[in-house]
Each structure stands twice: as structure tokens, then as C-alpha cells.
Amino acid sequence: MILGALHFPPIENIVEWPAYFGEGTIVEFNKIAIINILAVLIPTVMFLMAGSRAKADPTGVPRGIRGVAESSVEFIENGIIMQTIGKDGMRYLPLLISLFFFISFGNLFEIIPTFQMPSNARMANPLFLAVLVLVIFISVGIKHNGPGYLIKAINPPGVPFALKFLVIPIEFLSTYIVRPFSLAVRLFANMLAGHILLVTFGVLCITVWSMSPLVLTLGLAFPMLVGLTGFELGVAFLQGYIFTILTGVYIGGALHLDH
DSSP, X not given: OEETTEEOOOGGGGTXXXXXXXXXXXXXXXXXHHHHHHHXXXXXXXXXXXXXXXXXXXXXXXXXXXXXXXXXXXXXXXXXXHHHTOGGGGXXXXXXXXXXXXXXXXXXXXXXXXXXXXXXXXXXXXXXXXXXXXXXXXXXXXXXXXXXXXXXXXXOTTOOHHHXXXXXXXXXXXIIIIHHHHHHHHHHHHHHHHHHHHHHHHHHHGGGGSOSGGGGGHHHHHHHHHHHHHHHHHHHHHHHHHXXXXXXXXXXXXXXXXX
């Protein structure tokens, strides 16, 4: 769409990226794939470096990258696991830390020059993660409650028999359909909306290079772009936190079915 000296790209141009190889196949590799790989490698390297520093000086005060890593672990332990699962949820610490960092770092690429795209603004990422969480909490429920968990989870005790025909279908949809759907859509929609906002105000700022009356919008567009960039920095971690704590809630519910 063209407005004065501005050319707003079609929506597909800001969420679709050309393939580097394997276009149209299951091994297609593009910018989103690179971001996903980096979102795995960067936290991995961070924790490996922190671990090596801890071994070199086990009694020292955590500083730098070691401090960040240890603070992150404590945050997940105290802010998520203890609040949603309890002490027996510590076995899921690696899973929850991995989810938090993978999602957060994938989101952060939205504000990194040359990338400027959150990997979770494509539905494939959030959908895969949501299905993974679904499989995990069902597996936890079956492991700790037996195969009957699949029925117990949607058949709350104390419900009159006549109401079970209404309650059970609602609980089935809520537990096995709405949970993964809401996890995926919440993450996807928030990151896509933020990405579109940054692109919009970025395009508006380009007017400074044009001899057009629209250059007057720069006084508003540039501060908005800076403010939104800072806002999206917070959203990147917030969405990682929300996804992770909901995962903890679902695992805790499957682990302690009677509660």
C-alpha cells in the first residue's frame, strides 16, 4: 500500500522469508530456522560458560554470565516451579528453563538489526511448542496416575451424574484442545502484533529521507519506535514467562490430580 511517499509492504513480506535451500520441501531453511538455531545455541553457550566459571571458582560470588545463569535458575525454581508444582517439580527444571530461554531468545530477535523478526511470529513455532507441552503433561498424568488419568482429568469428582453429560465434554475441550490452542495463539498473536507495530513505525521513520509533507510525522514516529522497541524487549521475556508458567501449571495439575 502506498501513502504519499510511504510504501507499506504487504503483510506477507514481513512474515515470510525466502528459503536459503530446500524451498518447498520439509527441509526448507530460512531466516526463522536460523533464529531457532541461535535461540538454542546462545542459552546453551551461556550456561556452559557459567558452569565452567562455577567449577573454576565454586565459592566465589556469581558475577557476569554466571550471575545471570544462576539468577535465571533461581527465578524458574522459586517463581514458577515452587508456585505451580511444588518441590517434586524440580525434576522438570531443565524443561522449564529450556522453554523459557528458547521462547525469550527467539522473541528477542525482533529487535536485533538484520534479523528484526521474532521466530514466534510464525505459527509453526508456538504450535509445535504447545503440542509438545500437551504431550508432556498428558505423559506426566499417565505416569503418576495411570492410564485412567485421561478420564479422571475430564471427570471432576463431586459432579452430579446428570451434569456429567455436560461437564465432561466441556472439560475435554478445555483440557485437551483449549490449553494447547490458547498457548500457541497467545504467543503467536502477541509477537506478530508487536512485529507489525515496529515495522509500521519503522516505515514511518523512513520519511525523514523523503521530500514529503509526511516528514512532519517523524517527530512522533521516531519516539514511538524507540518506545515500542523497549516495550517489545519486555514483551519478549514476558511471553516466555507466561508460556513457561502455564506449562508448570499444567504439569502440576497432571502431577497432583486430586488437588
